[in-house]
Amino acid sequence: MSARRVACVQLRSGRDPLANLAVTEALVREAAAAGATYVQTPEMTNLLERSRDDLFAKIRPEADDPTLSRLRAVAAELGIHLHIGSLAILRADGKVANRGFVIGPDGGILGAYDKIHMFDVDLANGESWRESATYTPGTDAVMVDAGGLLVGLGVCYDVRFPHLFRAYGQAGAHLITAPAAFTRQTGAAHWHVLQRARAIENGCYLMSAAQGGVHEDGRETFGHSIVVDPWGVVVAECDGDAPGILVADIDPDAVATARGRIPSLRNERPFGLVPAERARLRSLG
Numbered sequence: 001m002s003a004r005r006v007a008c009v010q011l012r013s014g015r016d017p018l019a020n021l022a023v024t025e026a027l028v029r030e031a032a033a034a035g036a037t038y039v040q041t042p043e044m045t046n047l048l049e050r051s052r053d054d055l056f057a058k059i060r061p062e063a064d065d066p067t068l069s070r071l072r073a074v075a076a077e078l079g080i081h082l083h084i085g086s087l088a089i090l091r092a093d094g095k096v097a098n099r100g101f102v103i104g105p106d107g108g109i110l111g112a113y114d115k116i117h118m119f120d121v122d123l124a125n126g127e128s129w130r131e132s133a134t135y136t137p138g139t140d141a142v143m144v145d146a147g148g149l150l151v152g153l154g155v156c157y158d159v160r161f162p163h164l165f166r167a168y169g170q171a172g173a174h175l176i177t178a179p180a181a182f183t184r185q186t187g188a189a190h191w192h193v194l195q196r197a198r199a200i201e202n203g204c205y206l207m208s209a210a211q212g213g214v215h216e217d218g219r220e221t222f223g224h225s226i227v228v229d230p231w232g233v234v235v236a237e238c239d240g241d242a243p244g245i246l247v248a249d250i251d252p253d254a255v256a257t258a259r260g261r262i263p264s265l266r267n268e269r270p271f272g273l274v275p276a277e278r279a280r281l282r283s284l285g
Contacts, residue, residue: 004149006175007036008209008225008246010238014216017046017058021067023243025074031245032078038146040083040209042225043098043115043156043181047088050217052134059088059096062112068101076107081146085179085209086115086155088135095136100153100179102144110146113153114138117161123185131157141167149174149252156180159194159208162201169202169265174252176204180221181211184241187222192234200232203259205250212241230258 009027013020024045031039046067049055062068067087075082082103089097098115116139118132141164142153152168152175159165159178168176176198182191187210199206205228212223223241227248228234236248259265274282 003249003251004038004147005035005247005249006038006207006227007031007034007040007248008207008227008238009039009041010210010212010223010225010242010244010246011042011045012213012215012221012241012243013042013044013046013048013211015047015049015054015058017067020045020047021070024067025070027243027245028071028074028082029078031247032080034245034247036080036247038081038083038149038151040085040177040179040207042085042179042209042211043100044211045084045087048181048211048215048217048219049088050219055088055096055134056090059090061090061092062099065089072103072107072109075103075105079105081105081110081149083146083151083153083177083179085177091136093136096134097138098131098135098155099138100155102146102151102153105147111142111144111153113140113142113155115155115158116141116164117157119157123183143168143171143173152176154178156182159198160190162198165198165202169204170268173202173204174255175250176202176206178206178208179210180208181219182222184220184222187224191222191224192226195226195228196232196234199228199230201264203230203262203265204255205229207250209246210238212238212243230255 152173211221
């Protein structure tokens with residue numbers, strides 16, 4: 001399979017979806033002009049809004065979302081695969097989905113993924129987040145064929161749950177993704193090691209476009225959009241949290257090479273968790 005030029009769009013989304021869309025579109029166009037045929041935006045591309053009431057006042061159902069509609073048209077115009085990391089989408093049941101989309105070069109939706117793992121945490125600096133109070137978690141892992149590039153979809157906090165990414169590795173993914181709005185505190189501590197670990201474990205590329213900087217709603221995100229190769233080497237990274245693009249060339253053939261050198265996917269075995277005494281008796285045969 002031939003190499004692909006890919007790009008991350010790093011954003012600092014505010015409270016106005018249309019203003020965020022204008023910035024996103026300009027950066028997507030810049031990435032395509034640099035030769036990228038697969039472009040990824042971060043989690044919450046359409047807005048970052050901590051007020052639940054204001055969030056519900058601004059979001060729309062999937063069929064009416066202006067960001068999704070416009071970026072589908074842009075993907076078709078540019079002839080690229082455009083991965084919208086996620087949008088806040090109003091569900092038919094009146095709840096909210098944190099939903100990512102992969103758009104094909106014809107503007108069609110190739111796949112959609114609802115973030116499975118909710119960020120419900122209390123951080124040491126006093127930050128407290130209860131994503132499950134607003135968002136409904138997804139239930140399905142989704143892998144998309146983006147012109148021969150098999151892409152496993154995740155969002156942000158999902159990167160801390162290796163079994164999700166292992167499922168993509170076992171399914172043959174060339175690239176797994178975790179577009180994010182990582183907090184600055186957790187990003188400084190864990191961002192790089194988590195991205196590299198998921199790539200190494202599964203012998204594939206890991207790519208995560210990120211939100212970065214201080215946002216209008218007061219939160220602060222880490223930035224550092226990143227592409228990691230199947231051997232765990234960081235091949236490209238945004239230097240800081242400013243909006244912009246990150247371009248890298250990836251080689252899907254390197255996935256087969258890495259998996260051949262360390263065949264952990266093939267060597268994986270089922271096991272059970274049993275009391276120590278029972279395990280000792282089993283080992284005695």
